[in-house]
Amino acid sequence: MNEELKTADLYSALNKPNLIFGADRELILSVGVVAFALIFTGLNFISTIVGIALLVFCNYFLRIMAKADPLMRQVFLRQNKYRKFYISRSTPFIKE
Template sequence: MALRKIPIRRAGNRTNLFMGGDRELVMFAGLLAFALIFSAQELRATAFGLALWFSALYACRLMAKHDPKMRQVYLRHRRYKRFYAPRSTPFRANSSSQGRQYK
């Protein structure tokens, strides 16, 4: 009996983008621009807020076009340790002081 093939459609496997960029980054940039415009209530603040919004939207779209999961990859990269000490194998006999650093 042959195995049944089920196609994976692109629509069910897309990244979560909003206005062409990463959803959380675009919404946070919009929130910052909105807060700047309505808290200052000046023409210069409005112009700067709109410039901030459009430049952040452009940067988010450019980033999402390059790699839609770049934010998640960057955040995972920041959680890694800066330096991993070299170890020969997992079966290496460590001293007691070396064994305590892994607990």
């Protein structure tokens, strides 16, 4: 018997996190919306500088966050769903 292992192609694009400019996609897009809203609603030189500075600084910190863990936003959102304290019980199947 000639047993040969079957191979399957794995596409790396399906396993990569969604990053834009090296930062999390949803976070960078939301910061961009806030920055451009600030720029276009202020319509003066100071609001333009503040909007661009906000975009640059937030992009810098979001890139640092994505380098540490590209899925940090999802982990943080999942962590917030957990309770702060779990009461000790003898079994998880106890009825209250």
